Every structure is written in structure tokens, then in C-alpha cells.
Amino acid sequence: MGIAVASTIAPRSASAGGLADALDNPAGHTGGAATSAVLFAIHKHLQAKCVKPNEAFMACKKKDQDPAACLELGAKCTGCMIDVMKELSEKCPTSLNKYAECLDYRTNKFIKCREEQAEFEKQCPL
Numbered sequence: 001m002g003i004a005v006a007s008t009i010a011p012r013s014a015s016a017g018g019l020a021d022a023l024d025n026p027a028g029h030t031g032g033a034a035t036s037a038v039l040f041a042i043h044k045h046l047q048a049k050c051v052k053p054n055e056a057f058m059a060c061k062k063k064d065q066d067p068a069a070c071l072e073l074g075a076k077c078t079g080c081m082i083d084v085m086k087e088l089s090e091k092c093p094t095s096l097n098k099y100a101e102c103l104d105y106r107t108n109k110f111i112k113c114r115e116e117q118a119e120f121e122k123q124c125p126l
Helices: 019-024 036-041 043-049 051-063 067-091 093-105 110-123
Strands: none
Touching (some): 036 110, 043 067, 093 110
């Protein structure tokens, strides 16, 4: 007599350390942080909306290798990212979470999540 093994993999939900935890407490005091899948899902929005703070931070880092010299600019980059995440989570939470969950389940392979990506980009265009 054999043993039957059922294998199921459930996608990580936003409440399990994903977008919701990161937005509830952006400083991360509860250990919640945006997963790589969430960041991959919103990367186009981050590129479009956070270009200036990121360019200023990178110019500072190139000019001065002292980590303390660019802390303020780094905080502005982080603040911009959090603002974008909050905006998107309020505007299109369902499609964002479905897209991020797909990316998480599919090891951040965009090609496997085109349907979810299209719905997210329809609800939250740039």
C-alpha cells in the first residue's frame, strides 16, 4: 500500500509579508516588507515616478563613497517608492496583488504572468 502525497503551493498573499504589511508599516517595524514580486510588479511605475530622486542619489553615491553623505537622498528614494506603493494599493489593489502573487509563484518570470500584468496595467496605467 502506497502513501498518497498531495502537493499544493499557495501563492503568498499580501497579508503574509507582502504589500499590505509593507504599507501598514513602511518602516518595517513588524518585519513586513515588500517582496521582490511586488517590486517587480510595480517597477515601471517606480521608474516613471521616482527617476529624479534615484538619479540624485546615484550621482551622490558616485561623487562620495561615504555612506553617510547620501542618507537624506536615499531616504527620498525610499519615500518615493513607498508613496508609489501606497498609491497603487489604493487605486488597484486586487489586480496588483494578483500580479504580484503570480510573479511570486512563477519566480518573477514576467512571461508567465502576462494576463495579470495586462489587467494591472489596464487598471493602473502609467
